Amino acid sequence: MADTKQLYQEVILDHNRKPRNWGTLPDATHRAEGHNPLCGDHITLTLRLREDTVEAVNVQGESCAICKASASMMTTTVKGKTRTDAEQLIQEFRDMATGKLDAARPNHLGRLTVFAGVRDLPTRVKCAILPWHTLHAAFNAVASTTTEADADPMHEQIIGGAG
Amino acid sequence: MNVQYTALKPQRRGTLDVERLRADFPILRLHVKGKPLVFLDNAASSQMPQPVIDRWLRYQTTQHANIHRAVHTLSETATAEYEAARGKLQAFLNAKEEREVIFTSGTTDAINLVAHGYGRKFIGAGDEIVLTTLEHHSNIVPWQMVAEERGARLRVVPVNDRGELIVEEYERLVGSRTKLVALTHVSNALGTVNPVREMIAMAHAKGIPVLLDGAQAVPHMKVDVQDLDCDFYAFSGHKMFGPTGVGVLYGKAAWLEKMQPFKGGGDMILSVTFEKTTYNVIPHKFEAGTPPIAAAITLGAAVDYLAGVGMERIAAYETDLLDYATEQVNRLPGVRIIGTAEKKAAVLSFTVGGVHPHDVGTLLNEEGVAVRTGHHCAQPVMQRFKVPATSRASFAFYNTHEEVDALVAGIRKVQKVFG
Numbered sequence: 277m278a279d280t281k282q283l284y285q286e287v288i289l290d291h292n293r294k295p296r297n298w299g300t301l302p303d304a305t306h307r308a309e310g311h312n313p314l315c316g317d318h319i320t321l322t323l324r325l326r327e328d329t330v331e332a333v334n335v336q337g338e339s340c341a342i343c344k345a346s347a348s349m350m351t352t353t354v355k356g357k358t359r360t361d362a363e364q365l366i367q368e369f370r371d372m373a374t375g376k377l378d379a380a381r382p383n384h385l386g387r388l389t390v391f392a393g394v395r396d397l398p399t400r401v402k403c404a405i406l407p408w409h410t411l412h413a414a415f416n417a418v419a420s421t422t423t424e425a426d427a428d429p430m431h432e433q434i435i436g437g438a439g
Numbered sequence: 440m441n442v443q444y445t446a447l448k449p450q451r452r453g454t455l456d457v458e459r460l461r462a463d464f465p466i467l468r469l470h471v472k473g474k475p476l477v478f479l480d481n482a483a484s485s486q487m488p489q490p491v492i493d494r495w496l497r498y499q500t501t502q503h504a505n506i507h508r509a510v511h512t513l514s515e516t517a518t519a520e521y522e523a524a525r526g527k528l529q530a531f532l533n534a535k536e537e538r539e540v541i542f543t544s545g546t547t548d549a550i551n552l553v554a555h556g557y558g559r560k561f562i563g564a565g566d567e568i569v570l571t572t573l574e575h576h577s578n579i580v581p582w583q584m585v586a587e588e589r590g591a592r593l594r595v596v597p598v599n600d601r602g603e604l605i606v607e608e609y610e611r612l613v614g615s616r617t618k619l620v621a622l623t624h625v626s627n628a629l630g631t632v633n634p635v636r637e638m639i640a641m642a643h644a645k646g647i648p649v650l651l652d653g654a655q656a657v658p659h660m661k662v663d664v665q666d667l668d669c670d671f672y673a674f675s676g677h678k679m680f681g682p683t684g685v686g687v688l689y690g691k692a693a694w695l696e697k698m699q700p701f702k703g704g705g706d707m708i709l710s711v712t713f714e715k716t717t718y719n720v721i722p723h724k725f726e727a728g729t730p731p732i733a734a735a736i737t738l739g740a741a742v743d744y745l746a747g748v749g750m751e752r753i754a755a756y757e758t759d760l761l762d763y764a765t766e767q768v769n770r771l772p773g774v775r776i777i778g779t780a781e782k783k784a785a786v787l788s789f790t791v792g793g794v795h796p797h798d799v800g801t802l803l804n805e806e807g808v809a810v811r812t813g814h815h816c817a818q819p820v821m822q823r824f825k826v827p828a829t830s831r832a833s834f835a836f837y838n839t840h841e842e843v844d845a846l847v848a849g850i851r852k853v854q855k856v857f858g
Binding site for chain 2: 280281284285316318338340342399400
């Protein structure tokens with residue numbers, strides 16, 4: 277738990293201030309929207325696939341620092357990767373953020389492990405995962421989609437609020 | 440039990456011995472992240488003092504049985520305690536009669552009861568329901584459901600830039616098609632205290648009943664339903680130092696008698712055959728099934744506790760505390776207070792420039808400071824002020840000026856991290 281501030285330092289100092297690949301691709305082949313109703317994060321992901329390789333990927337929208345930094349690092353990581361490799365990363369990132377990653381098995385997360393600390397912040401897990409869910413949605417639908425409720429292909433229960 | 444509780448002793452008029460009162464709340468002694476807990480999320484749910492916790496325990500250990508049923512001693516005791524709690528709530532609200540107090544599961548349940556019992560009976564095609572921009576989702580969605588089903592229409596009273604309802608607009612919106620006004624007494628997202636007495640009088644001049652959502656009002660001020668002359672008043676136990684699972688709908692007897700039951704089941708009937716059921720009298724007509732007996736009795740103890748402290752004293756102390764918090768937070772560069780109404784209660788909603796409220800909340804938590812971040816189940820308010828979300832510090836009488844200082848120091852730390 278001591279690494280909550282550390283998580284913020286590393287994540288925010290760079291990617292939150294200067295998010296990479298922030299914008300909209302004019303010649304996108306795939307597109308999806310991600311929405312986290314709990315905190316109001318709303319991002320749009322555009323993607324250009326050529327022969328199953330991610331040629332370019334952009335994200336734009338309103339979000340918290342964890343979501344924005346996660347999106348930024350995601351775009352730099354999956355660029356040039358095949359869809360299959362990207363899907364594997366999505367799964368690994370998701371497992372890491374929810375504390376289910378098997379440490380004994382090798383993974384491909386590399387510097388994305390700076391997000392491992394979110395597993396101790398249950399209400400923030402969704403913030404970190406949102407860009408990855410949105411990427412998954414983009415791979416699977418050319419038309420726009422959202423990560424809300426049933427429309428979310430990787431939906432998990434979001435705890436709403438009162439008061 | 441030999442423990443003495445301060446709240447039940449008379450206190451010097453106009454003052455509040457907060458340190459002594461805090462001693463009644465065991466949870467306030469907790470440490471979070473190695474720091475003393477600073478609990479500023481009271482608008483979402485407040486904490487219970489020991490005498491209220493003890494009441495629950497005493498009920499479960501010595502008085503529990505089902506009510507209104509059996510002739511045995513425990514059932515009679517539980518029934519008497521449950522009905523005594525109703526009497527305490529009647530006195531708390533200054534309702535004319537005990538039967539005007541219905542126990543529900545909470546504010547949401549109470550509003551849904553009116554939406555069903557009144558709305559589905561008296562609202563028809565072309566009719567209008569007047570709401571305000573400040574409503575919590577629980578005072579929007581039930582009316583949307585009724586409107587959709589009945590072919591009625593919602594009209595929404597706008598707010599000005601301070602977060603105050605524009606009463607002239609309200610007066611224009613309330614017309615011959617209006618069948619109900621449903622508005623919040625105090626805004627949960629901004630803290631605005633609405634001029635409900637005046638607004639009720641305007642509606643009544645046109646023969647229109649008014650429902651007040653009092654969830655954010657009852658913990659902070661004296662509420663007198665006869666003085667307000669509201670037709671319905673809804674609130675929750677857990678926001679007023681009682682338990683979750685219980686709330687109250689106050690309704691004028693004349694309306695309650697005309698309304699259709701909400702839920703069908705045991706206790707809400709006088710006789711049942713497969714041909715015909717005769718409904719019970721109010722309030723029982725609206726309390727189908729086994730009610731939250733323990734929670735209702737415990738809520739009665741919370742009302743006693745509040746009476747011991749004194750609602751006027753609470754209101755005066757909290758006004759001072761909110762003024763102090765507003766002044767301190769206003770001094771922070773880059774921090775914007777959302778909701779600057781002239782009359783406010785216990786809520787400070789704010790944004791920190793360049794930092795998403797969720798990040799504010801997570802980092803404040805590192806300092807032991809609990810605030811709510813998000814849209815506060817009031818998305819229309821967020822849209823009105825063009826923010827996706829805010830951070831909200833909400834106070835109770837057990838909060839202190841030192842805790843406000845901890846909040847301000849926490850916000851400074853957030854700004855430093857995001858530097």
